[in-house]
Amino acid sequence: FFVSRFREELEHYETAEAVPRTVATAGRSIFFSGTAVLIGLSGLLFFPFMFMRSIGFAGVIVVFVSVVAALTFLPALLGVLGPRVNWLRVRRRSGGPGEGFWSRSAELVMRRPFVVILLVAGILAALLFPVGHMKVGIPEATVLPEKYESRAGDDLLKENFEYAALNPMEVVANLGQDPLSAEGLTDVRDLGESIRDAGGVSRVESVYTVGVGAARDYAAQVEDARDEAEKEAGGRVDGLVREQIQVEIQKNTDETVRQQLSEVEATYGTVPPGTEEQIRAEVEPRVPEEVRGAEDHIRAQVQRRVSAEVDSRVPKLPEGVSTSGAVTPEGVANFLELPAARDSEELETAVNSYVAGDRSLLRAVTEENPYTQRAYGAVDAVRAVEAPEGTDFIVGGLSAGQKDFISSLYQRVPLAAAFVIGVTYLILLVTFRSVFIPLKAVIVNILSLSASYGAVVFVFQDGNLSGLLNFTPLGFVDATLPILMFCTIFGVSMDYEVFLLSRIREAYENGDSNTASVSKGLVATAGIITSAAAIIIVVTGAFAFTGIILTKAVGLGLAVAVFVDATVIRVLLVPATMRILGDWNWWPGGRKATFRADGKKHD
Structure with missing residues (x-):
């Protein structure tokens, strides 16, 4: 994006002036877009699990270094290269900024914005539909390819043994007396019978x-x-x-x-x-x-x-x-x-x-696979059991641990989401001096994110395309996946949004009408954003053909989100909504002086 703007500036100015103009325009956009990505990844730091924090911390470092390099090292390098940056150009410009596919697309959207919004709403509704029945869980060895010994062994256990009995709920009862006394054994018996009668439990061993x-x-x-x-x-x-x-x-x-x-x-x-x-x-x-x-x-x-x-x-x-x-x-x-x-x-x-001091262990075997939602429901049912008088208990084991992990994970989601969305909104508010532009950007980002969730549910939970992608459907989505996708995709999608809106804002401040500004901004950024999106789609889409389901899901989700954002959202929905809002897009900031192509300022 920086190099593309520098090459544009070189058509009108010498290197010494083109570099600071590029920094003042593209550099500003890179700073705020990079900040948006950094904020999205920072959302992972709100979760109390080190693997998620490490991903967020590493991502923040990478983005920070990239932004610093883009605002310091890259301008210096371009200052040295000057016009030589255009050497060995693969494709040369063949027309003005108002020509070509992107120009015609923008003009079409400007003429029929409501029709476009209805069309986009239909497309997004289809993509969002699977999200309504999304389930989250913790995967077992099924996420591995069948060639691995642990996967083969897990399959044999499921086929030939009572799989639930291998991972029962562990209920530790504090009796306050000798568990081997008649009174202690009576409490253990009564508690065991209550647990057995709870929903989803087949038997209790004690x-x-x-x-x-x-x-x-x-x-x-x-x-x-x-x-x-x-x-x-x-x-x-x-x-x-x-x-x-x-x-x-x-x-x-x-x-x-x-x-x-x-x-x-x-x-x-x-x-x-x-x-x-x-x-x-x-x-x-x-x-x-x-x-x-x-x-x-x-x-x-x-x-x-x-x-x-x-x-x-x-x-x-x-x-x-x-x-x-x-x-x-x-x-x-x-x-x-x-x-x-x-x-x-x-x-x-x-x-x-089964006995330690005045405590006694009870093992509750679930009716279903301990990795399923029904097993998690059995944990709730057991925890709701009323213990005998003078006795209390806690519930552990695989199903309980997984349920507690998911609960702990999603308790932090509202805080992380509020931070990412709120801070991003404030940054865009400062960047574009508009109330509605940041709000629209956040909404369309959520739409593209939800579309990626729908794709993940459709494929990895419901099992569609499992033959093509060579995996065994889980019946649920990995609990960490929606959070990782939110913090990653929200920032990346906002990155493209900032690039597009920066050029639209620049055209608007140079005196163009709202409609013309949208068309110019879309055409000016189309090539670079499409290329960047294509790179991400190819790279992350390749993850879908790896052996691990979580990697497949992350790759497919990112690819779908970026594709939807770079096509349906950026080409259709953003121009249509900006056409309808008109000058209200820029309320309350309005216009202010900025650089013009002729080197003068516009007030």
Whole structure:
């Protein structure tokens, strides 16, 4: 832009005068346009994340150095070169400033400004439509090309495993008491059930669920041991009954024989020889029948003895744990006190992973991919859960961290946007001494920026052109992208706007009508702005064919914004609005003295 103006000045003045005139005109525009770009990039410094601040700080340094070089080194270099700057010119002028495509375009817009505005409104509406359903998120390995191992591994995890369980919400509950006590486990259970019932959560894992699972396994083992012992004992009952019957028969026989011998001795004073054998011969056939008549009683006694033996061999279940699978918090606490639980290294490791002091960890598995908006909604639902009395909790984990990052990021957006837009407006107000020109510039910049957002949503969120650009649609836009694009595109677009308006203002102050000034300004800057825009479109557009989705999106967004700004906005919308506003464009500054082509001043 500076060199182009210097070559124009050389057509009328010597080098010694052309250089200061160029600095006074193009140099002034470069200073304010560079300041606009610098302000846009400074907006990144409002965010508390170092990667964004580093981008903003680096951009500010680059722009500052470029502006300083353009206002110091470049004038000195052109002063040395003088007319030799036109050596090896590729294309020479073939007509006056009022001829050519840009002149005809400006004249057409001047004749039908309202029609042009309606046409532009239709084009911009189509470009802006996708912005209405834009979603933001934090991407995972899907942003990488499929050739990378981390991307392939992530795809395998999604296809073959429960992906949400790999990145659950981490809920840390402050219980104020021992988490392994019956009361602490009750609070953990109640909180876990409330979290599970929150929207978007499929299940909750905690020290309570681990304890319940272990207690049920223990109860099942005890029940199996009891069944085995009872089965083994049941096989011995019949034999034990037979043995007991024989014992009872012998016992009763001996008892009956002794009793009858005592009666004989009492009657005769002595027991004759052979009397015992005779009595036993009479008693032995009769006693077994009497004993077998009481077999059911004997069997019951044997079964009670066997059952007592089984009870002594099989451990009892702790109170609160039943073989039916019902386990209470008190049951879990009692189970964890058993030697079988204390001696299990696996159970101890599992329990310790959920307990630290008086705090307990609960892991809530979301129903959806933890990188999605629904998972972020589940975080809100869990945070809205009412904790048991005397208990409080905080929610962390991947989904919560991402949601908090996005919230923290966009809390600063109003402040950054207000700074960029407000300061830019004030600079343009000082530059052009107009209230409406800066306002219009800000509005059209926002329109071109929104158009780029629409393109990004259409392509990278909705998945259109994914085959051509070789990427997997995310279903959302990277949360940092809209902010990076705003701070970059706003300044770059304003850069072109300042160049155009500077030439229009100069023509107006030289005495041309508002309509003629717009035409002259557009024609004078068309070539240089179009060339600069083409360079940015080619360079940033090439980013769309890189391997990383964020880089693709930044490149496409910048290319679309610059293309819309350099064509639809600058060629159609700006001239049309300036034609309608007329001299109000320059209110309240009006005209003032400036350089004319003949070297005189106009008052």
